[in-house]
Amino acid sequence: MAQLGSFALMLALALSAYSFVFGLIALIQKNRGSERLAETARRAGIATFAAVLLAALILAVAAFQNDFSIAYIYHHTNRDLEWPYKLAALWSGQEGSLLFWSLLLAAYGLVLRLRHKTDQRLFAHASVVIAGIQIFFLLLLNFAARPFGLMQGAMPADGAGLNPLLQYPEMVIHPPMLYLGYVGFSVPFAFALSALVMRYPGEKWIHITRRWTMVTWGFLTCGVFLGMHWAYAVLGWGGYWGWDPVESASLMPWLTGTAFLHSVMMQEKRGMLKTWNVWLIFITFMLTIFGTDLTRSGMINSVHAFAQSSIGGWFHSFLLIIFVVCLAAYLKNSSFLRSEHKLESLVSREASFLFNNLLLLVACFTVLWGTLFPILSEWVQGHKITVGAPFFNRVNVPVALLLLLLTAVGPLLAWRRTSTESIKRNFKWPALCAVLAGVFLVATPPSWGGPFGMRPWNDISYFYSLMAVMLAVLVAATVISEFVRGGRVISRHTRQNLLASMVHLGHRNTRRYGGYIVHFGVIVVIIGFAGSAFNQDKEQEMTFGDQMTIGSYMLKCESFTQDDNPNYASEWAVIDVFKHGAQIATVYPERRFYKASQQTSTIVANRSTLKEDLYLVYEGQNQTTGHPVIKAHLNPLVMWIWIGAWIMLAGTILALVPNAVPVRAAAPVPVRDAVTVGAGD
């Protein structure tokens, strides 16, 4: 079986190489025979998918059949591992996850090559770029990180097991989502590079790649939030984001991808920022490769780096090649990227996008700089230093607040220029709502807990929280006012009620109103983040009947016990939760010891409400008394983060839906054409 898998990978490499080399020759030759050659290259690209899929299936089947003669299967599974985690083992280690990456890239390549009739020449260029990227990953899989490498000697009776931290339901879907996001940026990259090399006229390539980019961004967003939820639920430290290098690696392409999704509108609507957009997508793609490099090369220590090895050199070389190719293509064709229009006013949608991009890029640079500074310090000072959460928070929180302000302001600004009168009219009510929200939070008594009774003068984190909530209200009010104003216009012309009109409005310009819903999701997430300033925690040894109070909760230890199954041994406590004297729940914080991997893991007991999470961790037993030690965290507003993520996803899906045919409203005064409402971005 292993031989068949290795053969499939070698075949995939040969097919990719054919697709790349002959695809390139066909593009250069430009004669009649080259069309046939290009078609064979396209088909070789399609066949690459079949070969990589075969290799992935063989590895998955080997995991299910407990074929421990394959070293990868031995190191990442064991007989008693539940079946979903056997599937997850495919992306739980170095070789398997690279194979999975290659499979996803081949799948994206398949879709791209099947849709080639949209624009054969542009797609042929993009297909060659995808084949080039595929060759790199297949070279790794064939020569540096072989998933079908065999164990030495006799086949072991059982495997070493999967890392316990990965034995959690979200780990079955989090890596695929993240990888779909990472790998997906290869497609807009391929189109951007192709359009540049071809000196492709107009903005058609932007229209073609827009959906790809949004889908990819959606997957990456899902991946990032699933990773946060996994960290929150599994790592047991009471937080969801620790500015770990691997977390940062996923955030960086997300930030540049977000910048691209905004700035690309300037190119579509006004023919501006062409150079910027091309480089933004180049950088985003390079950051996905850099992120993978960080995760795997062992360059930086991380709790998330489950697949470290010495393949860093391969990635560094690949990054260098990509940069040189991008730079050469840009230098040769930069004259093609001249902007077509002028900027008329700083108070315009164009200017807001410029500042939005600047802030997103500064945030991205800060993350990159903070992640790499320990390495730089080692080179310069001879020793590493730690760059942790305080650094990232101190720089990025103010940047995020400014971005939030732009999120409120930007959508209300018109293209080209906005009158002062219009700004006053559109901002009056949202600004009043934001101020009232701030006054309410400060005026309420602190005994209400969480974000209520904020005293921003006591701590800078409280000040930031207050600002975040006020700006979130400002954004929410502007988004709602946009829906209401557009809905009213439609309602007047179609005689529908306001709600139906707003739904109608959303259907007519899905991208714009889907984007607003994404913005709304972002502010719900931000409110969730703002709650972290009010986190509390308490640790206590608890035996039968012992009590602990945290916030408005009283915890009482009813019992503690242990259990054993073939996969793991566990011990847990039974804790009754009381609020205002009444019992509201019983929770079971647990610790597991996985036998195959000889590792421990915590299973957090989390009682989540809109107001706060009561998050209990079984820390272990006191060695002297044998009593369990329980750590309780009270984390306000965490649920808002997960709700916000769902809203962002819903907005992304809406933005991907094609527009309904716009209703043409009869104009009240004679003009040359009827007016289309809500059609701009």
Place this chain on the structure above:
Amino acid sequence: MSQKTPLRIYLQCGLLLAAIFVFLGAGDQNARFEDLGHQMMCACGCNQILLECNHVGCPLSDGMRNDLASYIQRGDSDSLIIQAFVQKFGPTVLIAPTTTGFNRLAWIMPYLILILGLGSVYLIVRSWRKRPEPALADGIPHAHGAELDQYSNQVRKETEL
């Protein structure tokens, strides 16, 4: 004797308040423990803040927390305690770069990039504003000034957007 200016009085009051604030804070050992414990990492390699490290079987965090408590009890200053930890566990024990020497660069660069970015945006905007209007097809003239405002107002009235 010269009369004190209001500025000097405000400055002195400010210094007095700051001193009261600092000395009141210094007296609170729990607050110092929390503050210092959040400036350091657990040295076991788990990448967690010292006071938040809670993974089962951590070989170092309990000892480090005990050390911290005993140094504070002994009356050591904050800088002395931090030095002691750095000597024992290396500079990676500090959660963020210091603001001295080469490490200062870590803090400066993001702000420098922001300033450079703002400067670049300013230059871009200035060059874009100077750019001539692109020609419209069929010789349609550009609307300017009052005429453009009139069209904009008409669009706004008719669409209410």
